Amino acid sequence: MARIPYADPAQPDLREAAETIRASRKKIGHLHRMLLHAPPIAQGWISMFDAVRWNSTLSGKLREMVICRIAAINGASYEWNAHAPIALAEGMTQAQLDDLPDWEGSLLFDATERAALAYCDAMTKQVHVPEDVARAARDLFPPRQLVELTTTIAGYNCVSRVLEALEIKGSDPLPDA
Structure with missing residues (x-):
C-alpha cells in the first residue's frame, strides 16, 4: 500500500x-x-x-525503450508494467524487451539504440555522462532530439523516484472517483 x-x-x-x-x-x-x-x-x-x-520527434520505440530501461535500473515495477505494453506497440520486440535489463550483451539493439541506452544508463546510474557516451549520442542525434532524449530520461527517472518513494503500486485498491 x-x-x-x-x-x-x-x-x-x-x-x-x-x-x-x-x-x-x-x-x-x-x-x-x-x-x-x-x-x-x-x-x-x-x-x-x-x-x-x-x-517529441524521437521515435516511440526509442522513447519507450529508454523508459523501460529506467524502470529496470530503478526497480520501478509500476513504470515497467505501464510502459512495456506501449514499447511493444511502438515496435520493440518481446526479445528486445526481455534483453533490456542486460542490453549490453545483446545483439538485438542497433547502434542508435545502443547509444541511447548507454546515455540512459549514464544519466540514471551516474548522473554525470562521460564524454565518450555523450559524444556517441551527440553524433547520432540532432540537437533537438538529444534534448528530447535527455529530458525523457530525466523525466522518467523522476517518475520512478516518485513511484518508489511513495510506494505507489498498480495493485493498490482505488476508491471510485
Whole structure:
C-alpha cells in the first residue's frame, strides 16, 4: 500500500487538476491520484509529460525503450508494467524487451539504440555522462532530439523516484472517483 492515501479526484479543490489529467490520460490512475495531493504539480506534470511523450520527434520505440530501461535500473515495477505494453506497440520486440535489463550483451539493439541506452544508463546510474557516451549520442542525434532524449530520461527517472518513494503500486485498491 502507498505511504499516504490516494487523493479523491471528486474533492472540490482537486476537480480542475483531475479534469486536466482526464483530458490527457482518459483516466486517473494510481500515480496521478497521488499527484493530485498537489494540484499545481499534477497539472504541470501532465503538461510536461504530454510534451515528452506526444510532442517529441524521437521515435516511440526509442522513447519507450529508454523508459523501460529506467524502470529496470530503478526497480520501478509500476513504470515497467505501464510502459512495456506501449514499447511493444511502438515496435520493440518481446526479445528486445526481455534483453533490456542486460542490453549490453545483446545483439538485438542497433547502434542508435545502443547509444541511447548507454546515455540512459549514464544519466540514471551516474548522473554525470562521460564524454565518450555523450559524444556517441551527440553524433547520432540532432540537437533537438538529444534534448528530447535527455529530458525523457530525466523525466522518467523522476517518475520512478516518485513511484518508489511513495510506494505507489498498480495493485493498490482505488476508491471510485
